[in-house]
Amino acid sequence: MNYMSFEPGTWEIAVLALLREAPMHPYQMQRLLHLRHKDEILALKRGSLYHAIRRLVANDLIDVEGTGREGRRPERTTYRITPAGTRTFIAVLRGIVATPRLEPSDCMVAMSFLVHLKPEEACALMGERARNLETEIDQLASRLAGAKTHVDRINLIESEYLLAMLKAERTWVRAMEKEIREGRLAWDLKAILREAAASRKAAGQPRR
Numbered sequence: 001m002n003y004m005s006f007e008p009g010t011w012e013i014a015v016l017a018l019l020r021e022a023p024m025h026p027y028q029m030q031r032l033l034h035l036r037h038k039d040e041i042l043a044l045k046r047g048s049l050y051h052a053i054r055r056l057v058a059n060d061l062i063d064v065e066g067t068g069r070e071g072r073r074p075e076r077t078t079y080r081i082t083p084a085g086t087r088t089f090i091a092v093l094r095g096i097v098a099t100p101r102l103e104p105s106d107c108m109v110a111m112s113f114l115v116h117l118k119p120e121e122a123c124a125l126m127g128e129r130a131r132n133l134e135t136e137i138d139q140l141a142s143r144l145a146g147a148k149t150h151v152d153r154i155n156l157i158e159s160e161y162l163l164a165m166l167k168a169e170r171t172w173v174r175a176m177e178k179e180i181r182e183g184r185l186a187w188d189l190k191a192i193l194r195e196a197a198a199s200r201k202a203a204g205q206p207r208r
Contacts, residue, residue: 006059008092011052014042016061016081016089023065023080026050036155037147041162053079061085107169115187119180126177133170137163 008016018029026049033042042048056062062085065078081089114122144159153160179185 006055006061006088008056008061008088009052010042011048012056012061013089013092014038015049015052015056015079016085019062019079019081020086020089023078025076025078026053027076036151037143037159041158056085061088115189115192118189119186123177123180126173126180130170130173130177133166133173137166137170140166 014033015029018024018032024032030049053062057064057079060082062079062081065080067075067077069075117125140159140163144156144163147156147159176185
């Protein structure tokens with residue numbers, strides 16, 4: 001298997017990072033992710049974890065270390081990272097840290113079609129979004145403060161990053177809300193659609 005042709009996703013990166021510490025079984029991985037507050041960036045769903053493990057095994061980035069049972073608990077398979085897995089993990093991590101990526105979000109998509117809402121409605125929804133962001137920011141800041149009492153900061157910097165992004169989004173949303181409310185950002189959907197129809201006609205495209 002050519003491991004360089006496989007690009008690990010977020011879950012695969014998390015599994016590789018854990019197994020670089022020590023061999024462990026999926027339950028241990030899930031528990032550590034929760035204890036280290038990685039659920040701020042990962043949806044802790046067992047299916048996602050096992051899917052990532054299967055992909056990593058298939059690409060020779062991790063191997064089965066062994067299978068065992070503790071008392072009456074279900075039999076569990078322990079995995080270990082391979083040398084190829086370590087090389088891939090470090091290479092991908094370096095690339096992600098150094099290279100900005102355009103990662104479209106649902107919000108970005110919605111903003112691209114904001115013109116289909118009336119300005120007054122868009123303004124109200126922007127205000128609602130800003131208030132929801134305030135709640136998220138307060139909750140995350142509180143969890144982060146609590147976690148710092150028993151977890152080293154280096155294990156929480158992704159939460160600090162998320163908090164910074166939420167604050168930046170709140171600032172931008174509040175600014176857009178203000179511009180729309182004050183009439184500095186306005187639009188007329190009917191006029192825009194007429195212009196689009198005229199452009200299609202001029203280009204010889206049929207009207208729909």
